[in-house]
Amino acid sequence: MDQWLWFLAVAGGPVILGVAFAYALFRRRRLSRREAEAQREATREVYRQGH
Numbered sequence: 001m002d003q004w005l006w007f008l009a010v011a012g013g014p015v016i017l018g019v020a021f022a023y024a025l026f027r028r029r030r031l032s033r034r035e036a037e038a039q040r041e042a043t044r045e046v047y048r049q050g051h
Contacts, residue, residue, distance in 0.1 A: 031039065
């Protein structure tokens with residue numbers, strides 16, 4: 001019984017972590033062209049104010 005528990009901890013843990021990581025990557029939403037331009041402009045404005 002103890003061997004199965006260690007097997008799940010050593011082999012199952014990384015598998016579950018990998019699945020969670022892949023799920024997060026596939027769920028990530030890309031910015032639209034308008035959103036990307038607004039983000040770039042906002043970044044430029046922050047740098048202008050800071051320097």
